Structure formats: C-alpha cells, structure tokens
Amino acid sequence: MPSARIALVILAGILFLTIFGSVLAPQNPLTINSSALFQGPSRAHWLGTDYLGRDVLSRLMAGTRLSVLTALEAVGIGLVAGVPLGVATVFLGRVFDFIANRVADALLTLPSIFFVVAVTAALGNGLVQAMFPVGILLVPAFFRITRSATLEFTGAQYVEAAELMGGSKPHVIRVHVMRKVFPTIAVTTATVTGAALLSVSFLTFLGIGVQPPAPTWGGVLSSDLNYLNLAPWAPFIPGALIAITVGALNALADAYRDRTGPGTLLLPAADPVIKTHSTLTPAEAADAA
Numbered sequence: 001m002p003s004a005r006i007a008l009v010i011l012a013g014i015l016f017l018t019i020f021g022s023v024l025a026p027q028n029p030l031t032i033n034s035s036a037l038f039q040g041p042s043r044a045h046w047l048g049t050d051y052l053g054r055d056v057l058s059r060l061m062a063g064t065r066l067s068v069l070t071a072l073e074a075v076g077i078g079l080v081a082g083v084p085l086g087v088a089t090v091f092l093g094r095v096f097d098f099i100a101n102r103v104a105d106a107l108l109t110l111p112s113i114f115f116v117v118a119v120t121a122a123l124g125n126g127l128v129q130a131m132f133p134v135g136i137l138l139v140p141a142f143f144r145i146t147r148s149a150t151l152e153f154t155g156a157q158y159v160e161a162a163e164l165m166g167g168s169k170p171h172v173i174r175v176h177v178m179r180k181v182f183p184t185i186a187v188t189t190a191t192v193t194g195a196a197l198l199s200v201s202f203l204t205f206l207g208i209g210v211q212p213p214a215p216t217w218g219g220v221l222s223s224d225l226n227y228l229n230l231a232p233w234a235p236f237i238p239g240a241l242i243a244i245t246v247g248a249l250n251a252l253a254d255a256y257r258d259r260t261g262p263g264t265l266l267l268p269a270a271d272p273v274i275k276t277h278s279t280l281t282p283a284e285a286a287d288a289a
Contacts, residue, residue: 004255007248014245018068021061029054029062029215038231047237051227056220060238063215067204070131071196075189077135082142083185087177090150091169104140112137120209127200127216130209134199138192142185149184153177183256190253194246201242217242 026046033053040048047056089097116133123129153159154177162172204210204218212219217238224234 001255003251007252010248017064021064025058025061027055027058029058030213059215067200067217070127071200074131074135074196075193078138078142082139083146086143086146087150090154104143107140127209145188149181153180187253187257190249194249
C-alpha cells in the first residue's frame, strides 16, 4: 500500500534521527547566539532560530532521541505488563480474571495528568521518570485488547484438540494462541506508540519531566508559542514533526491491520483446511481417484 510505504519511509527517517540526530546536527543545539534571534529559514539556519538564537533544526534533531526513546519506554512498560496479563486471565480461572479486570478498571479511572505529576514529583523531575506512570496507564489498553483477542481463539477447535492431546498450557499459549494474537498486539503497539509520543510532547510542552535547556519536540514547540507574535511560523515546524510522526504510526497500524493475502509481513499462516469428498472439486476428485 502506498500509505504504508510512505509511513515506513517517515518512520525510518525518525529512527535514523533517533540514533544519529545528535551527531549529525549542523550546530550545537545549546549554543546561544544573541545576534541571531528569531531568524527565519536561511542557508545558515534551515529552519530558523529561536528566542535565544539557537538553531531550530539542530534542536529538533538532537531532541528526537529523548522524545522517541521515552515514548518507547512507556510503550514497553504497557506491553510487558499488559500482554502477559491479558493472556493469563483466560487460562488462570475466573478469580484471577476478576481481580485483573478490576485492577485495569481502577487504572482507567485515574486522572492521567495528576497521576503523572504526582509520580514524577515522587521519583524526580526527569522524562524517564515521567514516562513510567504513562506506561502504567497504558497497561489497561494492552490488557483488554490482548484478553479479547485471546478469548476469541481459545475456543477454536485446534486449541481444544491440542489440550485434549496433552499439550501443556504454556505450549498451547505459545504455539496455538500467541501466533494468532500477535497481529492484534502489533497493531495496538503501533497505535499506542503514537499516543505515547503525544504524551511525551504534551508533558515536555508543560515543562514536566525535562530540564531546560535539554531539547525535546514538545519543549521546542512550547518555547516557540511563547513568542508567536515575533516568529509566527516557528510553532508549525515542531508541530508538523509531531503530527507527521504520529500520523505515520497510525497509517502503518491501519495498513498492517487491513492487509490480507500471502506474503503479509509477520501475519500467521492460515489454518489448514481439511477437505472431504463432498468439498472436492471435480478435478481434485479425479486426481484422488
């Protein structure tokens, strides 16, 4: 799909900036130049300068690593905690399922911003610490989606047959259930990563979790908005970067979910169909005879 290819190119570029952005930044993102305040895009500063004369392109490139890695930290916490719990509730009985669901419901009722601020204040004002409570708040999303997908496949005949033939629960889960649930988890991960990236940008926009002058996407956007009357073009650059990245993640998730047919990336093979004499085509019946 063209949208998936475009999304992959965009995300590959973001990954490249995450790894090499700080090294390849054309200027020091922390260098203050009082003689170059609020300059527009030019040959010396491709995306202009901010209120301290710092190169915007260099700050965005250097801030990519912190913005992306902390978003992945939150997604990793939600994934590691939510997916195994969602699978386990289906196999460990009603009591465990009831308790897990009530815990997930309790997390959903937490006011997110106050919870994040409270935990960050307790752990220290760092972006890594701030994304820990965000990851906790992502656990219910992974848990509920994984539980729902697992319930759909545990009643399948091939799963019941594997259990009747003596397959252990870990074996049945690993071989017959997880390979079917994996596409759902992959789509959820891509979508939730976009939400986590928005959370990082939102928190850094408010000044939570990051100490100036460390560059982040949300921090650059926040500083540009404070001087909108002097540089009205400036907020569109970090805002567009955030929007394009989140849009690429959502487009990739949609393309992965909608794509069908042979050769689909990481999709499990279809279950074999056992043909009986009544379902054979005339050519197949002749060959069988």
